[in-house]
Amino acid sequence: MKYRYLPIYAVFPTLCLLGMAGCRSARTAPQITVGPVATLVPDSTSSVTVDVTVEVPAHAFSKRSRLVVVPQLLSADTVVAECAPLVLDAPVYRKKMERRQELHDYKDSLQASVQAVSHRKSYSFPYQERVTVPADISGGRITAVISADGCGECSLVDSVDMAYIGNLPTLIAPKEELHLNWMEPEYVIRPKVIKGRGEALLQFVINRHDINLNMGNNREEMNRMLETLQRIATDSLATLQTVSIYGMASADGSYAFNTTLSRNRAQAARRWLEQQLQIDLEQQVAFSIGSRPEGWMPVLQAMRADRHPDTLLVQQILEKYPGENDDPAEYRIRRLACWPDIRARYLQKDRKVEYEYTYTVRNFTSDAELLDMYGKRPDAFNEEELLRVSTLKTSPEEKMEVYRTLLHYFPQSQVAANNLAVLLLRQNKPDEAEAVLRSLDEYSPEMLNTRAAIYVYRNQYEKAIELLNTHVDLPEARYNLGLLKAARRQLDEAYRLLHTYNDVNAAVVALSVGRNDEARRMLEQCNDTTPRAHYVRALTDARQQHADSLMDHLARAVEEERFRLRARTEADFVPYQTDPRFIRLTSEKKEEDR
Secondary structure, eight states, rough: OOOOOOGGGHHHHHHTOOOOOOOOOOOTTTEEEEOOOEEEOTTSSEEEEEEEEEOOOSSSOOOOOEEEEEEEEEETEEEEEEEEEEEEEEEHHHHHHHHHHHOOOOOOOGGGGGOOTTTSEEEEEEEEEEOOOOOOOEEEEEEEEEEEOOSSSEEEEEEEEEEEOOGGGGGHHHHOOOOOOOOOOOOOOOOEEEEEEEEEEEETTTTOOOOOOOOOTTTHHHHHHHHHHHHHTOOOEEEEEEEEEOOOSSSSSSSHHHHHHHHHHHHHHHHHHHHHHTTTGGGGGEEEEEEOOOOOHHHHHHHHHOOOOOOOHHHHHHEEESSSOOHHHHHHHHHHHHHHHHHTTTTTTTTEEEEEEEEEEOOOSSSSHHHHHHHHGGGGGOOOHHHHHHHHHOOOHHHHHHHHHHHHHHHTTTHHHHHHHHHHHTTTTTTHHHHHHHTTSSHHHHHHHHHHHHHHHHOOHHHHHHHGGGGTTSHHHHHHHHHHHTTTEEEEEEEHHHHTTHHHHHHHHHHHTTTTTHHHHHHOOOOOHHHHHHHHHHHHHTTTTTTHHHHHHHEEEEOOOOOOOOHHGGGGGGGGGTTTHHHHHHHOGGGGOO
16 A cells, blocks of 8 residues: 655655665565554544554665654545654664764754664564544544665555554434423313403592592503403403402501591492493402502602601611501601601602402313414413414424414413424524523423533533533433533443433444444344444444345445445454455445446
């Protein structure tokens, strides 16, 4: 095997100028050997350690020659990296080189690696080197390129394999192989009870309860309350269940008087609403009234916001006389020197009428009705019904539209957020997926697995591993963590996480740690018939020396071009590279066959 790219030999033409004649013929030189030749698997730093012995027999090169052994990392026929050389100088060559260095101040670029030897003796030279393997190389070999040149007219160029590179984890693509949690809860029909509340800021004549619509903003405030309840009362899908109205009075005055005044104001608001809504006697039972005296806390808050100098005095009184009945506190507040200021500036002018309401919305039971009503009234759906609609949609785009609608009405829906994020990831949109999940207040383990997947799509493996490590009890998280460990060449840990799964990825990891029988069992129990699966089956056959089965599986694998190319450099296939069937399967395809 000859190589055109040998950069370290640039020194040889200069050496030949020494006129060193009489080199041994390349055809009669004894062969240099290397052993043991092993298959090396890159570790977590993407490196391998070459640890071999170079056997140099006697008369492998002439007394006037320099023997150079340059280990090179090759992928197919391309030199990827070059390692430190082994340089042996025969006696005559060494003397001439020393003379040239002395007389002509010659700089020998290989001086640091030179060993002076006798060409008549045999030697065993241990060679150990750490080699970085590019992460994208699926396989290759480390080959010792050997050259002996001393005459300036001829050279011996030979090569011998030192190690093979087996990089099986490159068969795993974490982004494509991640297990994402698709959440699809069982559809259960539940009563749709909806609650709401509001308030109207009204002005009353002092100690009066009747509502004068022409006073202040009373008309606008009451109309806003009316519009809220009217939308429900006139909705054919809704049934108003309860309306509770609470009147409020100012802090000053006795508790008993303010309670009665508050109820009367609530009653006035109720009667006006019933008239406007045209509520009949049967529906009036849904309405109720109550009172909520405002107390002195709003006064204290207003004084505190205004940084009033007597704020602390009022606070101390309220802390000393707590309770629903605020008459004792009022008695003492009225006797403060600042009372006229409090009455003029901090007693609220507007009186609140608060209201709370509940109503039910008709359930949609059949799938046909769900789809029909979704197109008309998505606002009338509860979360379960919208999730059911999402399952009835077929395309990813339709499902995404439903999930966005669902999150509009139910912003904390974990199912909708998770599934929408999964769909976005499948479209390779990790930023949009993260934005969806970021809006949630809480995360389930399934959603944390989806968040970890977002990191994987961004190639932030360490962050993904950190997140998955806290949720290995979740099967999907455990599986994904195993994939990432494999991608990081932490193969023993990857095997521990994946050995219970029966799929191609688990088989790849099992092969990577030498568990060939287990890899076969995994593959026998999975129904994957993709070219990748057949390629891994061929690897397992190669390990167990099942040549015929290997060729059958390889024939199906090379239907995909990347596996045809990969097979040429696969370490496990080296023993079969001279098999005519292997040569035919991995040879260049003719144009008409493509």
